[in-house]
Amino acid sequence: MTTTNQTSLRATPRRSLYARWRGLRMLAAVTLVGAALAGCTGEQFQKGYILPPGALEQIPIGASQDQVLIVMGTPSTVATLDGEVFYYISQRSERPVAFMNQKVVDQRVIAIYFDKNRRVRRLANYGLQDGKIFDSISRTTPTSGQEMSYLAPLFKLLSFN
Numbered sequence: 001m002t003t004t005n006q007t008s009l010r011a012t013p014r015r016s017l018y019a020r021w022r023g024l025r026m027l028a029a030v031t032l033v034g035a036a037l038a039g040c041t042g043e044q045f046q047k048g049y050i051l052p053p054g055a056l057e058q059i060p061i062g063a064s065q066d067q068v069l070i071v072m073g074t075p076s077t078v079a080t081l082d083g084e085v086f087y088y089i090s091q092r093s094e095r096p097v098a099f100m101n102q103k104v105v106d107q108r109v110i111a112i113y114f115d116k117n118r119r120v121r122r123l124a125n126y127g128l129q130d131g132k133i134f135d136s137i138s139r140t141t142p143t144s145g146q147e148m149s150y151l152a153p154l155f156k157l158l159s160f161n
Helices: 002-038 065-072 147-158
Strands: 044-048 077-080 085-095 103-114 118-127 132-136
Touching: 065 085, 065 103
Parallel strands: none
Antiparallel strands: 044 085, 077 085, 085 103, 103 118, 118 132
């Protein structure tokens, strides 16, 4: 009987070592799968101008062009037809999984219109809602006119699809 007890005592460490090894292999496999899935998580992309918080509130109607440059920085582009206009253009896109195409979530064009004396005449914050250009400050959608011809090519430039 003593031999049987000794044999069972010797077999126990081997089994526990095998169980530990199998547990470590399982842990390594789970860690590897977790790391692979973490590489596939979504990403967000910001292109163009990033609007500082509270920047538009610091620009009253009648402010000088220099004040606008101090608060907002250099514009993305400038138009000089019928007075001067500063455009600050941005686009935010995301993709849910790393290998998928990007989807545009938000597009913004902040337009600051100046009069002949280089004073702020009007502010506009244009966004893309339901495929239409929408001014979220005055909550109006332009029906037709000169402004659409400026903004449409800008949005086309930003969308890389």
